[in-house]
Amino acid sequence: MRFEGTKDTPLGMPQAEAVALFKRLDYQSEDFYENFPCFVGAKTLARFLSLYECYKSTLGIAGHIAEVGVFRGAASIFLAKLTLLYEPHTFTQVHGFDWFRQPPADEPAVSSGQQTYYEPYERLRQIVDAQGLQRHVLLHRLNVITELEGFFREHSHLQFKLVFLDAGEYQIVARALREFWPRLANGGIVIFDQFNHEVAPGETQAVRELLPQDAIVRTFPNGWMPTAYVVKGERVEHPSQI
Numbered sequence: 001m002r003f004e005g006t007k008d009t010p011l012g013m014p015q016a017e018a019v020a021l022f023k024r025l026d027y028q029s030e031d032f033y034e035n036f037p038c039f040v041g042a043k044t045l046a047r048f049l050s051l052y053e054c055y056k057s058t059l060g061i062a063g064h065i066a067e068v069g070v071f072r073g074a075a076s077i078f079l080a081k082l083t084l085l086y087e088p089h090t091f092t093q094v095h096g097f098d099w100f101r102q103p104p105a106d107e108p109a110v111s112s113g114q115q116t117y118y119e120p121y122e123r124l125r126q127i128v129d130a131q132g133l134q135r136h137v138l139l140h141r142l143n144v145i146t147e148l149e150g151f152f153r154e155h156s157h158l159q160f161k162l163v164f165l166d167a168g169e170y171q172i173v174a175r176a177l178r179e180f181w182p183r184l185a186n187g188g189i190v191i192f193d194q195f196n197h198e199v200a201p202g203e204t205q206a207v208r209e210l211l212p213q214d215a216i217v218r219t220f221p222n223g224w225m226p227t228a229y230v231v232k233g234e235r236v237e238h239p240s241q242i
Contacts (some may be wrong), residue, residue, distance in 0.1 A: 014041050046222040048078055053220075054189045054229055055082050055162055063092070063161030063185045068144055068176045069193075070098035072119045073127060073137070075164055080136040095158075096139045097148065097176075100124075145171045148179050161188040164226070168194045170202025177210040186233040192217075195228040 014022075022039055032039060055065070065083070067076045076096040083092045100121035121141050128137045142151060144167070152158065163180045165173055177190070184190065194200035195207055195217065207217065207230075214235045217228050 043224045046224050049222055050220045050226055051075060054191055055079060058161040058189060059086060061161040061185050061187050063159045063188060065094045065162045066160050067164045067166055068097045069167035070096040071117050073124045076137055080133055094137050096137060097144055099143050100141050145175050148175055152179055159183050159185055161185045164191045166193045168200030168203050170206050173203045173206040174210060177206060184232045188232050189229050191226045191229045193226045197227055
């Protein structure tokens with residue numbers, strides 16, 4: 001039985017008629033870049049506003065940004081461009097971690113819409129390079145479950161202030177929390193894409209098992225996905241402390 005999906009409405013995404021109209025009106029590619037609010041759905045805007053709000057709250061905290069589960073790179077590139085706007089002279093970089101592996105034909109898609117989340121590493125690399133973002137978006141092609149621990153043994157100096165977990169599978173989220181939480185600055189934020197959502201129950205399980213019991217997992221006021229975030233160091237006030 002679906003629970004969370006019963007609250008969803010079609011208002012957040014462009015209707016099929018609108019999408020068909022956009023195709024008929026013969027806009028140029030540049031029009032979509034420069035006037036994207038005319039075409040994008042409110043849900044997509046909410047997603048990037050949520051990322052922006054979390055990023056903005058980490059300004060002044062030392063550390064890098066990470067995304068686990070890069071797909072086409074929209075979140076990583078968006079966050080990198082925010083660093084260019086808000087902290088162009090800091091060391092802050094965006095580290096994107098993804099296997100970039102094309103799933104076998106018989107492997108089921110991991111999503112409610114049966115979408116396969118695969119983007120060729122080489123194509124995303126071209127998008128990053130074409131915009132001169134090579135020093136700002138660092139793509140790491142590895143298996144998070146088996147190779148992330150070794151990556152941090154080799155790069156033990158890395159510290160983070162913002163981590164976006166955009167994977168949803170228990171083993172990936174669990175391994176990422178084990179490795180990133182000790183490297184997250186106090187006041188830093190971990191963002192969960194599908195916490196408390198039936199499409200990815202493993203994400204909620206990993207959070208329950210690995211985050212401190214008194215950590216506060218908060219929702220976003222504009223809703224949809226990402227669904228939740230936690231600030232390291234923020235704790236529930238017990239009755240004896242009030």
